[in-house]
Amino acid sequence: MRKWLPAVLIAAALAFSLVAWPRLPEQMVTHWNVRGEPDGYSSRFMGAFMLPVFTLGIWLLLLAVPHIDPRRANIEKFRDTYETLIIAVVGLLTLLHGAVVGAALGWPIAISRLAPFAVGAMLVILGNLLPRFRSNFFMGIRTPWTLSSETVWMKTHRVGGYLIVAAGLLLIASAFVRSTVFSYVAIGATAAAALTTLVYSYLVWRAESR
Secondary structure: OOHHHHHHHHHHHHHHHHHHHHHOEEEEEEEEEEOOOEEEEEHHHHHHHHHHHHHHHHHHHHHHHHHHHOOOOHHHHHHHHHHHHHHHHHHHHHHHHHHHHHHOOOOOHHHHHHHHHHHHHHHHHHHHHHOOOOOOOOOOOOOOOOOOOHHHHHHHHHHHHHHHHHHHHHHHHHOOOHHHHHHHHHHHHHHHHHHHHHHHHHHHHHHHHH
């Protein structure tokens, strides 16, 4: 059942759009800035179906990865973790779609709080899953150094996991702090976590190569 949960979520998102369709405006807000102000619009059709179709494409791609990765045997070693990641990704996109359509229907949804909370929660989940990943060409922290050494891969994913969890917690906190500056700090921390992990993977590889 867990394997097909993403399909259920995508079907639910499409069903929600179909039910809401008669009441949706011709122009829908589909993007908000960090202050929660609308700054992007789409047609009713795009607003209602673009994200579910995109989510479907992501799901199908993620299903194909274990079959086309040259290191697919390694993916089988963390298959349960991989399926958990798929559910988390599809769940996040489904939640955001529901928020976009709900806001178009006039529901009192605070996108400026929901979005950072949801993305932050996704990062916390990802950070906890990363140490379980095994070397592959599609998922995880893939640098020339992690892909060349199992030791570098494992160390980088362990440290990267901690950093991504920390960034995710900052994003979650930004959903409750009414401060644009703090929101930018949280976004900056996420970028810094990615950059630090990249540099760390090189340093570990360099030390191992001596």
